[in-house]
Amino acid sequence: MTRSIEIVVVHPELLGTYGDGGNAEVLSHRARLAGVDAVVHPVAHTEPLPSGADVYCIGGGEDVAQIACVQALRGRGADTLAAAMARGAQVLAICAGLQILGDVFPGSRGEPVEGLSLLPVTTHRGVERLIGEIAMRSPLTGTMLTGFENHRGITELRDGLQPLGSMTLGNGNGIGAVDGVVTDSVIGTYMHGPALARNPELADVILRRLGIDTTAVHDDAAVAFAAERRAVASSMAAQQQRRGRRGPSARQW
C-alpha cells in the first residue's frame, strides 16, 4: 500500500453516543480493501483540529455534549473545517454533527444555539422525538439507503442545497420528506451512529471523492447486511402504506 488517508474523528468523547466511531472504522476497512491504508485519528475537544486530514467524521450525541462540541470548535476549529471543505476534504456529519454545521440548532430547552455556519442550514426543535428505522432513495449513490433515526430536530436546507435522499420510510430532516444534505465536501444525515456500516456504497462515495478506486472492493458481509436492512425497510414501508398511514413527517410538519 503506497497511499494512506487520514480520518479525523471529531470529539468522540462528546459526539459518539451511538457507535459513531463505526463510520471511521468502515471507511478505513473499505479503504484497505481498495488497497489504500488509513489512519484513524480521534481528536478530543481539548485539542486543536488537525488541518490536513482527508475525512472529518462528526457524530451524534446529547444536546449538552453537542453544545460543548460547538463551543470548542468555534473560531479556529470552524476555520479549519471551512478550509478543509474548500480543498476537497470530506466531512461526514451525523445527526447532531449535521446540526452544528448549520447556522442554528436547538439547545436543551429548545432555545436557539448558534452553529458554525458552514452550511446554509437551520434546525429547530420538533414536537416529538423521531425514533425508528428510516430509508431513502439517494441520487448520490443510486441506491436505497437505510438507517435508524433518533432525534428531535427539524432541519431546513436553504439556497438550493441538495438533500442526501428522498424518504421512503421515516422522517429524516422532518420537512420536505427528505433526509440530510449533500455538497461536494459534506455528506450529512439523520441516519444516526454507524450509518456507513449499513450503507457501504455511501462509504465508497467518500472514498471515490478522495480519488480512491473502489471498483475492486468486495465484502460479502457488508453486502448481506445492507441487503437485509433494505429488505426490512421496504417491507416496513409497504406495511405502512397498506395501513394507509403516512410518516409522521407528512402529518405534522
Add this chain to the structure above:
Amino acid sequence: MSLRLRLGLVAAAAAGTASRLLGRGNGVAIAGRVLVAVAPSALRELAAGRRIVLVSGTNGKTSTTGLLASLLAPLGPVSTNGTGANLTGGIAAALAARPRAQTVALEVDEMHLPLMLDALQPQAVLLLNLSRDQLHRTQEVRVIANRWREALDRHPEVHAIIDYEDPFLAYVTQAHERTTRLGFGFRTHLDAACCPGCSHPLTWQPPRYHCAQCGLGGRSVHRTEQAAGAVERNAALAREAARWMGVADPPVDRTRDRVASLRLAGRDLHLRLVKNPASWTEALAHLPAGPVVLAVNARGVDGRDTSWLWDVDYTPLRGHDVVVTGERRLDAAYRIGVAGVPHRVAADLEQAVAALPSDQAITVLMSYTAYIAVAS
C-alpha cells in the same frame, strides 16, 4: 396488622395460587399487585419497623440483591425479592411472604426507586451504576439521576452506598450527607462525556474523572477496593451495605451475574445476559476459555437499534471459536468482521452449537429477548 391489609393478603395469596395453577409464572408479581390494589397502604404497613436496604442500578441488581440477602443472614431471617420482581407488586409480595423477617433486601427498578424510598422508609439504599439501558433512551439516564437526587433530598435520613466512579451516582449523592463512597481504582463511563450536574465536559484521567466547572468527582472516597469488573464491584458494594447493616465481617464471595446453564444437543452452554454496551464490554473482558456464541436480537427491551455494537471492543474474542446468531446476526457479524474477529454465522442457537467442536463448554452471550427465550 390492619383488617384491610389482612384482606389484601388473603386475596393476594388466592391470586398468586390461581396464577401458578394457570401456568403464568410463579404468581409473585400478580399476588403483589392484588395486595396493593386491595390495601393501598400495604407497602407502608408491611415495611413498618423493619430494617430495609434497597438495591438499584442499571446492571447487576438481581445478583447483587441475592448476594446482599445472603450476607445479611447472620442478622436473622431476611426478606427479599429473589426472582427479580422489582416493581411495586413484586416488592409487596416479597414483604408479605416473610412478614416476621426483620431484615429486608429489595431489588428496585430504577424508575420505581423514588416511590419506594417514600413508601418503605428504608435505612439504606445501595446504588450500583447508571448507564443507558434500552439503547434509544440515553436522555433518560439524566432523567433518572435527577429523580434519584430529588428523592434523596426528601430523605436525608437514608444512608446511601455508591460506586463513586460512576459520575451519575456521584451527582445523585453530591448534596447527600449520609453517603458511603467506594472507589475501585478508575473506570470509564460510556454515557458520561459531560457532567450530569452542569453539562461541562468531564475530564477522564486516571485515577479520577473530574468536572472543572462544578467540581463533581473531586471528593475523596471512603474506601478503595480491588475489583476486576462489575461483578466484583457490585460484590464489594454489597459487602459495604452488609457492614453498614451490622454484619461484622461479610465474607468475600464471587457471585454470578445473570448466568444460567443449559444442556442443548448434548452440549454444556453457559448463558450470559448482556443487555447494553456496558454489560457487553464487561462480559467480553471476562470471557472464559472455549468457544463463544453471540446471540443478538433488537426487539422490545433490547432496543430496536444495533448502533451500540460499534461501541464495544471485540478484541477479547480473538483466539476464540466464534459463531454469531440471533435476529440481528448480520449486524453483529459485519461489526466483528471489521474488528478483525474470524467467525461463522448460524441461523439459530441449535445450529450455532452444532457448528462448534463438541468437547468444550460454550459461552453464550445473549441479548435480553434471546436469553429469555431459552433461559426461562
